[in-house]
Amino acid sequence: MACFIVPVAEAVISTVTAHILEKKEKKSDRVQKVSGIDSSFKICFSKKIKWLSKLLWGGSFLLAFEHLWHGEIKPFFPFLTAAKNSESFSDMLYEMSTVGIGMAFTVTVAWIGMLIVSGIFEKHQKVQEMREMI
Template structure:
């Protein structure tokens, strides 16, 4: 119903914080890691929103979410957002953090692989 709203809200927050930090500290290196998280969240949210649109759960007029039309459906929607939406946002964030850890661990290992083993003359 509206599970995509939670990752979209996290994407909005991470994008805004990244832009503010980059504006405040323009001389620092660009913040690639938070941008990657924002892209993951925006992409997943867009895909989920399209899926909900495809199934008729989103409409182009108010109220945009069909579950917001009556109180019983709204309670189900809030429950889905608080369980499925939060779970998806947490999983994307954890996958992003795991990728950062993997890249951090892999980087020192790759520097050892570039040692030049030339034969003596």
């Protein structure tokens, strides 16, 4: 019905957060960016948040296409066929609160997994660099 709206909302928040963080990082010059990676191979956090927003935007875009395919989205107001009457509207809200939140949660968990893996690699790289220095 409209489950993709929840990941879209999260995507908007993560995109805005990534932009704010990127500006802050550029301002303070804490991280020397060379295509998102600094000299110690530490990936800046704004880039990591961008991973989440790309996952969410990409997924929601294809999901919106699926809804369009099934006739659940219309190109005219109110855009969602479920928003026509109150009964289907409440069904839509129920789906958003179950499937939609489930989708956003799963993508976020996958992203946290990515953060953990990249964190392990960054630590490993740091240890290797320190060993080389000694």
